[in-house]
Amino acid sequence: MPDQEIRCCACARLLFKMQAGALSGALSIKCPRCRAFNHLRPTSPNPERKIAPDPLGAKS
Numbered sequence: 844m845p846d847q848e849i850r851c852c853a854c855a856r857l858l859f860k861m862q863a864g865a866l867s868g869a870l871s872i873k874c875p876r877c878r879a880f881n882h883l884r885p886t887s888p889n890p891e892r893k894i895a896p897d898p899l900g901a902k903s
């Protein structure tokens with residue numbers, strides 16, 4: 844499985860690399876170049892089904 848390159852959303856600077864699936868929760872990282880905050884979430888859903896109740900989803 845190839846490493847995933849995580850780049851800044853504002854200036855595209857390479858922040859770090861990680862294996863796909865390595866991220867198990869939300870992550871925030873501040874770009875050292877442009878100081879923009881990048882918010883990351885796992886790309887694939889958790890194997891453990893922890894589905895938080897969505898109050899907005901009830902109406903759909």
Ligand SMILES: [Zn+2]
Nearest residue numbers: 851854874877
């Ligand atoms: Zn940046």
